[in-house]
Amino acid sequence: MLSSKLISILKTFSARELNAFEKLVGSSFFNVNEDVSALFFELKRLFPEFDEKQTEKKSIYKKVFPGKRYNEQTLRYVMTDLTRLLEEFLVQKQFSENETLRKHLLMQSLNQRDLDKYFLQHMNDAYEVQKKSPYRDALFYERQAMLEEDSYSWTSRKDNHAIDSSLQSLVDNIDIHYLTKKLKYSCEIINRMNVLKVQYNISFLDNTLEFLKQNSFSHVPAIMVYFQVLLTLRESENEVHYRKLKTLLEEHIDKFPNAELRDIYGFIQNYCIRQINLGNNNYLRELFENYKILLEKEIIIEDGSLAQFDFKNIVTISLRLDEFKWTEKFIEKYSSMLSADFRKNAINYNLARLHYSKKQYRDALRLLLAVEFTDVYYHLDSKSLLLRIYYDLEDWEPLLSLFNTFKIYLKRNKLISEYQRTTYTNLVKFVRKLTRIKMGSKLPLEKVKQEIEQVKQIADLTWLQSKAEELK
DSSP states (O other), X not given: OOOHHHHHHHHTOOXXXXXXXXXXXXXXXXXXXXXXXXXXXXXXXXXXXXXXXXXXXXXXXXXXXXXXXXXXHHHHHHHHHHHHHHHHHHHHXXXXXXXXXXXXXXXXXXXXXXXXXXXXXXXXXXXXXXXXXXXXXXXXXXXXXXXXXXXXXXXXXXXXXXXXXXXXXXXXXXXXXXXXXXXXXXXXXXXXXXXXXXXXXOTTHHHHXXXXXXSOOXXXXXXXXXXXXXXXXXXXXXXXXXXXXXXXXXXXXXXXOHHXXXXXXXXXXXXXXXXXXXXXXXXXHHHHHHHHHHHHTTSSEETTEEOHHHHHHHHHHHHHXXXXXXXXXXXXXXXXXXXXXXXXXXXXXHHHHHHHHTTOHHHHHHHHTTOOOOSHHHHHHHHHHHHHHHHHHXXXXXXXXXXXXXXXHHHHOXXXXXXXXXXXXXXXXXXXXXXXXXXXXXXXXXXXXXXXXXXXXXXXXXXXXXXXXXXX
8 A cells, every 4th residue: 555644644635625735736836746746646536535455556656657667666756755745735724824924924035125115014914914813812922922023123124223112012922922821831731730640840830920920911811811720720729719710711702712712611621520529519510501601602613513522521410410401402402513423322322311310211221222332432331321220220130131241341342441441340349239238138238338438439439329328
């Protein structure tokens, strides 16, 4: 088969991108090698499947070099040249989408050529583009600093010391860009240290925080928001930080692109989850309300699609709050936004959970049996839910059978992580013990409850604890 890099890049192309790349291949400015063009048109014919047999090297060589004896080195050279053109196309595509960068490079050239009139025209245009930007994130201030540097370079060349405002603005925007980036990635580092128990060194962080406490940046939403995120991470016991962060974000939500808002709300959601894990169940409602904002503002909807794990998490939280009508409407409205590959399973599984939460166990069972076990996560979650249904229905025979099949699946499936294996194995173990007690065994309940509290690493722990309490 041809170079994996060459084919891998082409497989990511849309039909429109392939047609645009064809124009680049045909441009003598970028390509004068007819063999490269011939290779491209042969691969275009095989787009988008790129069947392995059809992309076999000797087969491709015959098409690109008809009548010539096979020479792998010659083919390799042509493939390398086409790959370089592909990479150039990707660069050009990114470049064409960054108007400020294009202006910056053009102004550098105009300044070097002493074309002052045209330099100033483009400088004014670039400032207008910046003014029209809806966002005030780190990227905005990076671009602003870049323009101020162009302005300063021009005034320095003209030796016009009377005009020095660009220098002050340049330094200010460099500071803002640095502080925004520093805070943003410091938040990510501290978040990772909290979750993964790894260590990082964050230089000057305490100095930075002290500086921010003494200097107001109320005119820079990005600094204010990330500063507040940092405080919630470092002083998580102080709920005032969380409340202030929520208020700030509500005021400035339109100043950030969706990709960045997803990250910021990720910090907020993690804070809520930590509070829930500490026993503060009021944050379940907070988590739910935050997800509603993410949906209403379409922050977690990308190109009309909703990730299946977001879909599942939202259903989980809404059901824990007994928001049954809201959950039903959510599934009905947003299921069409799921990937077609997962949609059927997601609908059946999450509707089954809805029915289970409403104690409609038979309906839940019917839907659950329609879930196809093509994904390890759906398999684990479905088996876990099935376990709960059989237990609540007191269907002992299928439950006892499920104990064995579930245990074998957990033991044999190599795609299951050790953490998951332990978590679900413990669930099976303790549901089996509760079942024995419920069926009349003399197994001491208090001892089982103590074991559950000691182990903790158990799937559906809250449900398990509630069932143990019921047996009292």
